[in-house]
Amino acid sequence: MTRQERADHVLKRLGQLYPDPPIPLDHTDAFTLLVAVLLSAQCTDVRVNQITPALFKLGNTPAKLAEAPLEDIMAIVRPCGLGPQKAKAIKELSGLLLTKHQGQVPASLEALEQLPGVGHKTAQVVMAQAFGEPSFPVDTHIHRLAQRWGLTTGKSVLQTERDLKRLFPKDSWNKLHLQIIFYGREHCTARGCDGTVCEICRTCFPERQKAKCNRKA
Known part of the structure; x- marks a missing residue:
């Protein structure tokens, strides 16, 4: 898969899993x-x-x-x-x-x-x-997942932000950053997935799974 193909898969799959992700912080304005x-x-x-x-x-x-x-x-x-x-x-x-x-x-x-x-x-x-302006907030968790999924080689969250903005349509940014957060919490945690366990990791990098199996053989 190319980087863009991986991004396209992430966008499609997260849209299926989290079509309307809620804002996790309670607020009124x-x-x-x-x-x-x-x-x-x-x-x-x-x-x-x-x-x-x-x-x-x-x-x-x-x-x-x-x-x-x-x-x-x-x-x-x-x-x-x-x-x-x-x-x-x-x-x-x-x-x-x-x-x-x-x-x-x-x-x-x-x-x-x-x-x-x-x-x-x-x-x-x-x-x-709050204002519906296209933004792509990147924290350390999104930074980690973007690296794991081969969407960036950025050494900083700012570089990762720039890479993700180039890969994904602008009208997807606001929802996508929430979708990535929810997926990371539920399926691709720092300890629970090593890049070979969750569905997106397996799809984006099947060779990692093969290498892991070969090491165990």
Whole structure:
């Protein structure tokens, strides 16, 4: 298979498996999504969804979280890991949204990336899921799968992002990054698949399976 043929197979198969993938982080608007994605760094979506109800009860708008005591925010988000940094970023970005963006989350990748605690991946998730702008957020898990499936040889998530954007139609990006995440969690985990176990790995690289069988013989 060529790289493009592998990409075409991935797109078709993931479309069959996950025709309408949900956004895994609970939220009600662009602001609560932004905060949830920020909290998800080095933390599971399940844990974030357990924590955000209490946080959004404290404040679910930039105005309310900008006024909330930092200690109260920190006490809630601490189980996510990096609690002090995340709490400070949430309070500071809430204030900046008020002073620079009329209390609204900006629909601009560049403006989002200038907010405290908001990196490139977080900004792309918000652009994709809150505003419907074509984006392809690549985290370490998508980076790993793209390498395993022979879709990139990139050494960084940014290079992988560029490679994936070249391989897949622009109108598939927003859904596809979620489909890859769900497939990776359910079928192609870091420990559960070594590139020869799951269906996509076996289809994209049947020679790996043969080599594995020969080693066991």
